[in-house]
Amino acid sequence: MSTKDSATEELIKETAKKIFFSEGRFNATTQEIADAAGVNRTLVHYYFRSRDLLFEKVWLEGHAEFKEKLMEEPKGDLSFKQKIERFIDVWMAHAQKYPYLDSYLAANMHAGELLDNVAKFRDDHEQRKKAFLQEIEREMKAGTIPEMDPMQFVLNLVSLISYPLAMRPLMERSLSLGKKKYEALMKERKQAILKVLFKD
Amino acid sequence: MSTKDSATEELIKETAKKIFFSEGRFNATTQEIADAAGVNRTLVHYYFRSRDLLFEKVWLEGHAEFKEKLMEEPKGDLSFKQKIERFIDVWMAHAQKYPYLDSYLAANMHAGELLDNVAKFRDDHEQRKKAFLQEIEREMKAGTIPEMDPMQFVLNLVSLISYPLAMRPLMERSLSLGKKKYEALMKERKQAILKVLFKD
């Protein structure tokens, strides 16, 4: 978004995002991407120099987009529970668009480079994270959620949200559920999560 | 295991498992695998014909091993909670050995072939699954766990176990935790999971 972003460049990027993170085809070749976008393969190199740079660019963009939405300061004051609800909503919406974004991250953590870039955000978010943890402790003391290490609460939260979406095809199969049934399950998901996180 | 399994063959397989599923380097070449095993690259082809066949073989083996341990009938009678505890223990142990096995599955579901093979197990497990779901419902009625769609309970269970292990490097970073601290967190993990699943 820094400058103009020719239509073709944008088209290639969007196509790549779709192939990589919606369809999960991480090993797609430049040829396949170019074909899917309906452009000459050389253009991929013209705009992004190399396949890896293209990948990195779209990955960072997708991830940044997600973080931004997630961290966006909500309008009015929200209760703790409302904040959690919003967190769930945003995350689930994103995971529905790019189901393979997180699983790529999981499967490629070892590379490490990706996370270094992500870390740029860190300073900004560090204090907000701290505030969030403190808020969790307050809630525990107030008795709205069970007492435990606040980190465990965070792990619970993201696990319950992300896993069923990232692992959706696996879960569908191993639970012998059809597409429809799983969708219905996801619709109820938010409430199911809230039910186990909060004492009620 | 069908026949003899020469030492070299076994060595290559074990090395491949480690590279693929412990280190998560799914794109490792035959050369890298051979190097890591300290054998000539041609041997990989001699024993497994092709890279893909090697991959499939070790994947199926790893997965089968896991399923077997998970489904193994426990000795005496266990209470529902004890069964869940055992489930957590087995899964966490396995995920510690091969943290990338599940995430590979997640990231490559679209291929679909893998799961077809896994499906062989299905008939055996189908009825046990049903029994498990019924047991969950009984527990809900008995009031030991919150009322919800039993499938949601299953999703909660596997999410809470698997995600923090599969996403470990990501979580370590985004929560700014050191290796030590995260390990400690995992030690407490079982109790944290039980705490949210059961009413107490």
Added chain:
DNA sequence: TAATTGTTTGACAAAATTGTTAAACAAAGG
């Protein structure tokens, strides 16, 4: 219209990876 700039293309080169083959080697049995 000529010139400049940016875009697109096909042809080509380079690199990386896989797969095959024939020959060397070693162990075991006759």
Added chain:
DNA sequence: CCTTTGTTTAACAATTTTGTCAAACAATTA
């Protein structure tokens, strides 16, 4: 000792994928 069988190796071939380049093309601007 010779033969057979299974194992290991190096050299080679084939394929796949990436990356480069010069020329064609289009749009805009002088």
